[in-house]
Amino acid sequence: MKVPSPKSQVPGLRFGVGLLLLLAFTLFIAVLLGSEKLSFFELNEQQKAILFDIRLPRVLLGASVGASLAVAGASLQSLLRNPLAEPYLLGVSNGAALGTMLAFVFFANFEFARPVFAFLGASVATFAVYQMAKSRAGMNTERLVLSGVIVTTFLSSIIVLLTSLIDAAKLRSFTFWLLGDLSQATINGFYLTFAVAIVGTIVLSSQAKALNLMMIGERDAFDFGVEVEKVRLIIFTFAAALVGTSVAASGSVGYVGLIVPHLIRLAIGSDNRLVIPFSAISGAIFVVLADTVARVAIAPRELPVGAVTALIGAPMFIYLLRKN
């Protein structure tokens, strides 16, 4: 990964403006499309309700979730120096899912417990993967991917165990939610996810310079005066917060954190000062588009959005793995 010279800031700016325009266009298209046709110039009460109570919160939540997951993915990839580090593949999403389920079982009436528990679950999973993957020789791709697989399957089995132990009806909706499902979007869920997405993107972007140096090597970064331990803690914490709130709102939407940062790096190189904020915008575009497909493809029925993102993401993962 090459770190581009500051001169590339200007094309970066143009690229960013282009992405923002594309995001605006995508949001516009997504709001136009849905299982119900709306005539936008003369909306009756019911159509207003469809637009403002159902479609708009869902589109906006999708954008926030996409931004959060892409930023988490981009930062973890730079920190672990591995383009395959992705919240879903590392088991971080599953940790958040387990946390959400536990909150649902033990604090059913306290909705705010879900993102908090999701964050805790994501943090534990992140820490576990990191401890397993690092070795004296450093952290190679195989070790990281394998550790992710182990944590993912272990957490999955706990989730399955939970669903078998607890009354089936109570957790029935979870089976679909686990695949990543935006159909339960509410405007309140959006506010929290949006706030965390914005704060997370700003904080992680502020670590971009340190991450750039750490991509060369942690020892070199340390010599340049980077507080490696502190940066690592910040990245892990905010990545877990981003993934946690996203999962609590919409389940595990997979592969967003893999595809989006990869495409951004292909386009503008691997300077994290650009990759992280641009991943946020592109992640939003990607999930909003995927969810539009999920809403429209078999209308009036629905697909889980995670199925659509995985359909695009899994082949991409194989491609990246082979290229490595």
Added chain:
Amino acid sequence: MKNFKLKYFVTTIWLIVFGLILAGCRIEIPKSDNLTNAPTREITDDLGRRVQIPAQIKRAVSLAPNLTEIVFSVGAGDKLVGVTSFCNYPQETQKIPKIGDTISPNIETIIALKPQIVLVSTSSQIENFTKTLDAQNIAYFVTNPQTLDDIYKSIHQIGDIVGKKEKADEIVGTLKKRVADVEARTNAADDVRVFMQFSKDSLFTIGKDSYMTDLINRAGGISVTKDVVTAYPQLSKETALALNPEAIILSDSEDNQSPNDAFKNSPAVKNNKIFKINADIISRPAPRIIDALEQIAKSLHPKSFE
């Protein structure tokens, strides 16, 4: 050196695989003597399969609560040697050994019970174990009722299988009479537009292939999702909102105690036409489904039953 070891390893694996294949060919799976001597007869199930079954059934296993209820209703509960953990009606089911639940029945337990026939509904993932049942020479009969008439047919066929044909005819006769009475009372009234909700948050409902669409129809209603493909689709919230149902039926379970927010301005919620129905009764295509029919009809058209 490394290659040498690898070669040995691969050879060993091949030997083991080869040995297992050989062993697989040689071991003869002990077959139960169900079909070998006893006279058999042929029946056709809901998947269009022709099934050879023993002329006289003494031991049957049911893999779905509705099939268990049908067997008991025709008076052959004593022939059930295994039922699922979901089977909770009638009371006598408690004493029958459990073979797991409908979704993941335990094939070993089933074989150990030596049934002559296994009654299956399409809600089981039958592909997983039909091969094993075939190898064990255990017949299985698959039901997939999509209308009220299909439910009558299931009762007839299962009655026939367990040797209680007359009793099954009698039961179906009584059920038909009750349905005719409901239809006579609700015929004159206008159809009520009904939404059937199974879970509040993920908004599962009934589509055109569900017997409940027929049930609502006969109760003097019309399912607003009657044209949606498949039997139990997850419906888009926008569409649900646009459907504007006049009544909502809730299958009574813990995650389904009130209508989805999408319905908050619907006539159903505004006029408080929200009705709960016991989930076990509404979700089982068995004789008790007519109880559900009567309850729905009374809820939709209270005046017709005064």
